[in-house]
Amino acid sequence: MARELSDEIVVVGGGVVGLTTGVVLAESGRRVRVWTRDAVEATTSAVAGALWWPYRIEPVALARTWALRSLEVYEELAAGSEPAGVRMVEGVMGDTRLDEVDGWLAGRVPGLRAATAGEGPGTGIRARLPLVDMPAHLPWLRDRFVAAGGVVETRTVTSLT
Ligand SMILES: Cc1cc2nc3c(=O)[nH]c(=O)nc-3n(C[C@H](O)[C@H](O)[C@H](O)COP(=O)(O)OP(=O)(O)OC[C@H]3O[C@@H](n4cnc5c(N)ncnc54)[C@H](O)[C@@H]3O)c2cc1C
Incomplete structure (x- = not known):
């Protein structure tokens, strides 16, 4: 889920969907933050057969x-x-x-x-x-996101409002 705050986009979730979304947005020139409750290694994405x-x-x-x-x-x-x-x-x-x-x-x-x-x-x-290979892919995605100017923050969202 992506929510726009002025010119910044917040993506909630830092699994494969959130990080991939973040990469696409950040590489298209948007300022993006990914808020994630868990480290990428602790997501469902990390254990996917993929x-x-x-x-x-x-x-x-x-x-x-x-x-x-x-x-x-x-x-x-x-x-x-x-x-x-x-x-x-x-x-x-x-x-x-x-x-x-x-x-x-x-x-x-x-x-x-x-x-x-x-x-x-x-x-x-x-x-x-x-x-x-998700243990390789997820850190690679995160690094690509950060290299494009994205920011990953450990943060638990309790309400989308
Ligand atoms: C054993 C297994 C095998 C699988 N095999 C395949 C396969 O072969 N092919 C395939 O396509 N799919 C497979 N899947 C499914 C795949 O893993 C998921 O569809 C995919 O990982 C979902 O990615 P996601 O980014 O949406 O969610 P997740 O990886 O679950 O990430 C969710 C993110 O949201 C964050 N989050 C959650 N709640 C909050 C909150 N309140 N505030 C802030 N952040 C929050 C978490 O911290 C995490 O960063 C498999 C799944 C399992 C369990």
Whole structure:
């Protein structure tokens, strides 16, 4: 959640969503503070398996835009030399049928196909997807935010008013 105070933006939360939002805003020239109750290492983001795959996210139309943009960014980070903790991995995602995958997603993920019987247990799909090493990615995001002029403050918000 971002709240504007005069020309300064306050982002509440310093997990992957808050820090990523902070990076985008700070690198576009805004003055930004991230208020976080917890150190980044103590957030839910720090323990995420962090495989990129849109899963039950709403509203669907917006989530599709977010997902495609983040896929593009993670692919760039995986191909680049930044120590962002992002790499592309090929593997089998279990319990997913190819005909359940939305068309917009199937058309964008390179090499997406049904897994064969020898490739994994039960029904699955094989794909090459971004996988993020969060203990590396979160400090990298925080450093990138600070380098863009952002400020991280340990602060617990009790009311948005
Ligand atoms: C075991 C596990 C595996 C996962 N695997 C995946 C996966 O493979 N792929 C995937 O996409 N997602 C996965 N997730 C989900 C993913 O971790 C979350 O969707 C994501 O981390 C949410 O990020 P966030 O920044 O919104 O929240 P969080 O990381 O929870 O951060 C919340 C932030 O808000 C701050 N905060 C909270 N309350 C206050 C307050 N009152 N005042 C100030 N600050 C406050 C916290 O201190 C923290 O900084 C997984 C989650 C778990 C637990």
